[in-house]
Amino acid sequence: MDPKKRLASLDILRGMDLFLLLVAGPLIHTFLSINQSPAWDGVRHQVTHVSWEGFVLWDIIMPLFMFMSGATIPFSMAKYREGEKPGKAFHLKLLKRFALLFFLGWIVQGNLLNLDFKVFHPFANTLQAIAVGYVFAALAFVYLGKKGSWIFGTACFLLYILVFVIFGHMNLDPQGNIAMVIDKAVLGSHRDGVIWNPDGTWAWNEGYQYTWILSSLNFIVTVMLGCYAGSILKDETWRKAMRGYVLAATGVSLIILGIALDSWFPCIKKIWSSSMTLYSAGFCSLALALVYLIVDVWGKSKGLNWLKFFGMNSIAAYCIGEVINFSSVSKSLLHGFSHLTGDYYQLIITLGNVTILFLIMMLMYKKGIFLKA
Numbered sequence: 001m002d003p004k005k006r007l008a009s010l011d012i013l014r015g016m017d018l019f020l021l022l023v024a025g026p027l028i029h030t031f032l033s034i035n036q037s038p039a040w041d042g043v044r045h046q047v048t049h050v051s052w053e054g055f056v057l058w059d060i061i062m063p064l065f066m067f068m069s070g071a072t073i074p075f076s077m078a079k080y081r082e083g084e085k086p087g088k089a090f091h092l093k094l095l096k097r098f099a100l101l102f103f104l105g106w107i108v109q110g111n112l113l114n115l116d117f118k119v120f121h122p123f124a125n126t127l128q129a130i131a132v133g134y135v136f137a138a139l140a141f142v143y144l145g146k147k148g149s150w151i152f153g154t155a156c157f158l159l160y161i162l163v164f165v166i167f168g169h170m171n172l173d174p175q176g177n178i179a180m181v182i183d184k185a186v187l188g189s190h191r192d193g194v195i196w197n198p199d200g201t202w203a204w205n206e207g208y209q210y211t212w213i214l215s216s217l218n219f220i221v222t223v224m225l226g227c228y229a230g231s232i233l234k235d236e237t238w239r240k241a242m243r244g245y246v247l248a249a250t251g252v253s254l255i256i257l258g259i260a261l262d263s264w265f266p267c268i269k270k271i272w273s274s275s276m277t278l279y280s281a282g283f284c285s286l287a288l289a290l291v292y293l294i295v296d297v298w299g300k301s302k303g304l305n306w307l308k309f310f311g312m313n314s315i316a317a318y319c320i321g322e323v324i325n326f327s328s329v330s331k332s333l334l335h336g337f338s339h340l341t342g343d344y345y346q347l348i349i350t351l352g353n354v355t356i357l358f359l360i361m362m363l364m365y366k367k368g369i370f371l372k373a
Contacts, residue, residue, distance in 0.1 A: 007233060009292040010071055012304050015311025016291075017064045022310070022321035023354040025058075030350040034343050052174060052209065053266045055279060062126050062269075063222055063280035064287065065314070069130050070226025071288065073141050074234045080142045090142070094135055097373040101131035104315065104373075108322045109192065123212045124192035127318070132216045133223030141227055153224040160217040161265065161274050172266065175204065179211035179271045186213055215272035222272075225254070225281040229288055244293040251285030254278045309361040316371035317361050326353040 025047065032044050046057040080086050105125030106112035112120065136156075140149040167178040174180065183191055184204065193208025232247045258267065258279030267276040295301045310317045330352030338345045364370070 007075070007292065007296055008301055008305075008308075009233075009288065009295040010068065010075075010230075011308045011311035012295055012301070013288055013291045013311070014065070014068045014314050015307030015309065017061055017068065018310040018314050018317045018321075019307060021061050022317060022357060026350050026354055027347070030347050034347060050269070052270065053268055055267050055269065055276065059269045060280060060283055062129070063277075064284050065126060065318075066130050066133055066219065066222045067226035067229070067281060067284040068288075068314075069134050070137050070223035070228075071230035071233070073134075073138055073227045074230040077138060077141055078234065081145075086142050094138055098131045098135050100373045101127045101134075101315075104319050105131070108319060118189070119194075119196065120190055121187075121192040122190055123187065124210075127315070129212070129216070129219045130223070133219040133221075136220045137223040137227050140224065146231075149224065149227070153221055156217045156220045156224075157274060157277070160214065160221075163214060164265070169265070172268065174209040174270070175206060177211075177271060179214040180209070182214050183211045209270040211271045218272040218274065218277040221277050222281055225277075226284065229285050233288075233292060240297045241293065244289045244297055247285055247292065248289035251282045251287075251289060254282030254285060256282075258282055306362075309358070309365045313361060313364055313370050315373055316364065317357070319371075320360060321357050326356045329356060 028043070028047050032040055032047070048056070049058055050056055074081075080090070103112075105128035106120070106122070108127065109125040110121040114120075136152075137149075140152045144152055164178055167181075171177055189202050191204075191208075192210070193205040194202050195205050196202045229247055229250070232250065233243050235243060238246065255278075258275045258277075258281075261275040261278060265274050267273060267279055269276050269280075295304065327349055330349045334348055334352050337348050341348055
């Protein structure tokens with residue numbers, strides 16, 4: 001996206017999301033592992049994924065990452081809506097983004113670096129969910145127009161529901177629902193969470209409940225709802241403040257629809273259920289509307305711009321934070337605190353780890369080094 005056309009709010013909100021996951025999260029989780037007091041149960045509940053039905057703060061991280069990828073589409077691809085025809089370069093760029101995101105997903109969560117095909121997981125990561133959602137949302141935006149995009153997104157949403165209705169809507173067992181049945185049938189032993197035994201046999205890990213193949217329909221919907229949000233913020237027929245209010249109203253509407261659908265099709269993030277798709281997109285819309293009003297309308301970005309270290313280099317931040325363990329560096333430099341801090345020594349090490357990540361992202365930002373997909 002042309003820097004002159006960038007909305008600071010998009011980069012700052014994306015930065016907040018990555019900072020929560022990669023910096024605040026590890027610190028909070030380490031602190032809570034040390035402090036088992038019931039007084040912290042409220043915080044512990046909000047930073048732990050729900051076991052099945054429900055939704056907490058920690059569950060918004062992945063949907064927001066995906067939603068924000070869609071929000072950039074109306075800005076980065078506006079020229080195609082304005083008359084320029086997509087050519088070979090457009091399709092190659094889209095293919096490159098898809099391939100790179102899938103490849104990085106294999107590194108982060110697909111066990112690619114194990115160099116053992118037996119434990120390779122081809123589809124098991126947030127980056128791959130974004131890849132699927134972004135490609136279809138971008139193609140719809142460019143080729144189908146506003147009305148066609150709405151029809152396509154609605155079709156994906158309804159098709160997901162239809163599959164559940166036809167093949168047992170009320171069977172929402174974590175291992176027996178149709179989304180999980182499809183994943184097991186297609187991915188087999190390469191599904192994430194499979195347990196390999198010493199004798200070479202394998203078994204399903206009953207604790208792994210995430211699904212990817214059927215859920216891709218709603219991955220697309222999430223990214224397309226982000227694209228719709230971006231279109232609102234780009235619509236120059238409204239005053240800038242009005243765009244924020246319209247987006248906020250859209251968010252409230254999505255939350256209400258999600259709550260209404262929840263009574264029939266519960267909010268389950270692990271299968272990316274329909275109610276969860278609407279509910280999470282509603283909160284994403286509200287968050288984007290709020291940050292947009294604060295940063296781009298009211299100009300109150302003081303103290304927030306450092307979040308661009310993560311927001312403008314989100315893929316690099318995610319991959320570095322998820323793949324590289326800086327503990328050996330932190331322990332080498334901070335081992336002297338071990339006898340002074342007792343149980344809190346691990347918190348000191350975690351602080352050292354996230355500080356290293358923060359400094360890397362700051363340096364990359366200052367030097368203009370960005371991982372583009």
